[in-house]
Amino acid sequence: MKILSAIFVKGVVGDDDILEDGIPQVAFIGRSNVGKSSVINALTGVKGLARSSSTPGRTQEINFFLINNKYYLVDLPGYGFAHGSYERKDFIFNLIDSYIFTAPVEQKKIVLIVDAKVGPTEDDLAMLQSLEQKGKDLIIVANKIDKLNKNELNKSMLNIRELVGPHTIIPCSTTKKIGLGEIADKCFN
Secondary structure, three states, X not given: OOOOOEEEEXXXXXXXXXXHOOOOEEEEEEEOOOOHHHHHHHHHOOOOOOOOOOOOOOOOOEEEEEEOOOEEEEEOOOEOOOOOOHHHXXXXXXXXXXXXXXXXXXXXXXXEEEEOOOOOOHXXXXXXXXXXXXXXXXXXXXXXXXXXXXXHHHHHHHHHHHHHOOOEEEEOEOOOOEOHHHHHHHHOO
């Protein structure tokens, strides 16, 4: 599916009517600094739609973007690292947990982004296990494949497959525009 329009709707930090307005939601999640904002911007073709930064933990709320006037792309804060106090880190953890596991919305799909070079971290695997336990429909995006040569990429994909099991894994490079069409097809059809 081709993404023709992507508009920022709002940022949410708690209960909100947007959670129950009936528009299907596709949530993007990953650890801080995995390139989630870059994937969202490349996927939508809108530079700067999701704020990216070299500073981990930049996203501090749940951001809703309306895609093709039919779906919400939901950008969740990165987990695993954030500048600031323990209270702020707890706030981010609780925000993610609340939206994914207790909010009155059933996400159409959850996109778990991992770094292809690093592979799934303990935080990624813990998130994956929680998503699986709740029966969430998810895909894994192995981001930053352009940082690997062919041999490294093959080893990385085998490692990711071994660690995440039977989920769909999409190799992705935002700089080389690899995998974006497949992500759009899996999420917004």
